[in-house]
Amino acid sequence: MRRIDRIADELTAELLGRVEPGGPHWALFGHSFGALVGFEVARRLLDAADAVVDGLIACSMPPPHLQADQLPVASDGDAELLGWVRAAGGVDEVLLDDPRFARWLAGDLRATLACRRSYQVDRLVPLDCPVLVAAGAGDPEVTDDDLEQWRSCTNADFERVTVGHGHFFLRNHQQSLLELIADRLTRWRSVRSSST
Structure with missing residues (x-):
C-alpha cells in the first residue's frame, strides 16, 4: 500500500472488528513512519462509537502537518535508501550485506516514502486523547521544534521525552x-477512570 489513509482504514477496521461494545481500550504506538499511521488510526478510532483511545505514543517523526517537507532522502534509488538506513543504524550490517534482503528493504522504504x-x-x-512524543537525543530526522509541534495534535495532555540517542533509539x-x-498507560487509564 502506498497511502497512509488506506493503511489506517484497514487497520482501524481490523481493530474495530475485534471489539465488542464496552470492550478494550486502545493505546497506539508508532515509531517513525508508524507514528503517522498511529495518528490516523487514533483519529479513526476516536470517531467510532464503541472505541476508547487512552493515548498515542509517537516516536521519531515530525508531526503529520509538517512531515511531507522533511523526508529523510531526496531520491528513491536503492543506494541512497540503504545508505540512509545504514547511517541511521536502523538495520544490522549483516542483513544489509544480503542482496535479497537489501532489495526487499529498499522496496519497502520506497513504499514508505510514497x-x-x-x-x-x-x-x-x-x-481527544493524550499524546506522548519520544525521540532519541541527536535524532537527525526530527528537531526539537518538530517534536514540540506535536502539541497541536491533541486537545488533551501532551508530553515530550528523550530516550537514548538517535533515530532508532528503541533498539x-x-x-x-x-x-x-x-507508566503512561497506567496514568492515562487512571485519569480516564477518574473522569468517568
Whole structure:
C-alpha cells in the first residue's frame, strides 16, 4: 500500500472488528513512519462509537502537518535508501550485506516514502486523547521544534521525552521505553477512570 489513509482504514477496521461494545481500550504506538499511521488510526478510532483511545505514543517523526517537507532522502534509488538506513543504524550490517534482503528493504522504504509524499494534512484536527512524543537525543530526522509541534495534535495532555540517542533509539533502549510506556498507560487509564 502506498497511502497512509488506506493503511489506517484497514487497520482501524481490523481493530474495530475485534471489539465488542464496552470492550478494550486502545493505546497506539508508532515509531517513525508508524507514528503517522498511529495518528490516523487514533483519529479513526476516536470517531467510532464503541472505541476508547487512552493515548498515542509517537516516536521519531515530525508531526503529520509538517512531515511531507522533511523526508529523510531526496531520491528513491536503492543506494541512497540503504545508505540512509545504514547511517541511521536502523538495520544490522549483516542483513544489509544480503542482496535479497537489501532489495526487499529498499522496496519497502520506497513504499514508505510514497506514503509520506501522498499524505497531506490540509486541516489538522487534534485528537481527544493524550499524546506522548519520544525521540532519541541527536535524532537527525526530527528537531526539537518538530517534536514540540506535536502539541497541536491533541486537545488533551501532551508530553515530550528523550530516550537514548538517535533515530532508532528503541533498539538500544527498549527496556527504558517499555517502562515509560507502561507508566503512561497506567496514568492515562487512571485519569480516564477518574473522569468517568
